[in-house]
Amino acid sequence: MSRVCSVCGKGKMTGNKVSHSNIKTKKVSAPNIQKVQIEENGKVTKAYMCTKCMKGSVKDGR
Numbered sequence: 001m002s003r004v005c006s007v008c009g010k011g012k013m014t015g016n017k018v019s020h021s022n023i024k025t026k027k028v029s030a031p032n033i034q035k036v037q038i039e040e041n042g043k044v045t046k047a048y049m050c051t052k053c054m055k056g057s058v059k060d061g062r
Contacts, residue, residue: 003033005050007057 004011010031017027032051037044049057 003030003048005031005033005053006038006047007049007053010050010052 002011010033012028012030014026014028016024018024033048034051034054035046036049036054038047038049039045
């Protein structure tokens with residue numbers, strides 16, 4: 001399984017790194033994905049979650 005957020009589905013993004021002379025090379029930017037324990041239906045399971053979703057879940061009280 002790739003490192004993708006189990007809540008929002010956020011994963012790696014690709015783009016171009018553009019130099020001063022306008023030469024383009026590929027770059028990959030990855031979100032801050034952490035492995036956390038979450039409770040689903042009374043069961044504790046491990047899942048990958050981005051820090052933005054973690055911050056939102058703390059605010060929501062999940």
